[in-house]
Amino acid sequence: MSGRKGVDEDLEVLTICGVGMGTSLIMRMTAEEVFKQLGIRAHVQATDVSSARGMHADMLIGQAMHTEEFMGRGPVVITVENFIDKNEMRAKILAGLEALGWQSA
Amino acid sequence: MAVSVEAGTRVTGRVNVHAADWAAAVRAATQLLVTSGAVSERYADRCVNIVREQGPYIVIAPGIALAHARPEDGAHALGLAAVCLAEPVRFGHQTNDPVDVVFAFSSPEPDAHVGLIASLARALADGLADRFRLAATDEAATLLLQGVINDEQQLR
Numbered sequence: 001m002s003g004r005k006g007v008d009e010d011l012e013v014l015t016i017c018g019v020g021m022g023t024s025l026i027m028r029m030t031a032e033e034v035f036k037q038l039g040i041r042a043h044v045q046a047t048d049v050s051s052a053r054g055m056h057a058d059m060l061i062g063q064a065m066h067t068e069e070f071m072g073r074g075p076v077v078i079t080v081e082n083f084i085d086k087n088e089m090r091a092k093i094l095a096g097l098e099a100l101g102w103q104s105a
Numbered sequence: 106m107a108v109s110v111e112a113g114t115r116v117t118g119r120v121n122v123h124a125a126d127w128a129a130a131v132r133a134a135t136q137l138l139v140t141s142g143a144v145s146e147r148y149a150d151r152c153v154n155i156v157r158e159q160g161p162y163i164v165i166a167p168g169i170a171l172a173h174a175r176p177e178d179g180a181h182a183l184g185l186a187a188v189c190l191a192e193p194v195r196f197g198h199q200t201n202d203p204v205d206v207v208f209a210f211s212s213p214e215p216d217a218h219v220g221l222i223a224s225l226a227r228a229l230a231d232g233l234a235d236r237f238r239l240a241a242t243d244e245a246a247t248l249l250l251q252g253v254i255n256d257e258q259q260l261r
Contacts, residue, residue: 018159019173
């Protein structure tokens, strides 16, 4: 890793759902708020599952039914079931960042 | 936001709605969008079918579902509707059942609704669903949704 993700360069994050324009957008809003609170640079895109298959990401956020197929394939996978709860998302994003080797200050 | 939510985002809220099952609940919410002219019947059908095809991913938090389809499925205008159910229904969601508040929204083209969704997400995180549950009349419920639209407009 040349630059540090989230610090020198954006963490590439995808929020995924079935249609790509409703629930994934809500997830994106919540995730962006969390990254801002954490002071982490992130480029968060909302998309649908089939598009996500062809996209590069450091982190994927979605419901279990959508994230299952992405497990162990590269990006850190965050499973959330409540899209508007910032606390749940923050806790899971932090756990995911640790998995990426992130050290919290 | 470059989009102007013209004197037209169709907003309708209903309380004490009876629905026998999750499909009836989604129909109740999407029917409000149809009646207000925001979407076609085909859009309303699509909202139900998406859940049948993909599973209950529209249950975005405990008790709350957000029905929607794509613009090309028959959305004519920006619309936001919500029903508070008299009896909760089960969508078969792993963690977020049962649902007693169903929102439905529509947007005529992909970028137009980002502002609306952002406003709705903020309002939901802020307790909109609980306020909705406490609304005693359809008028009060509709006013709550109008607040979401006004909030979106003020922030632009």
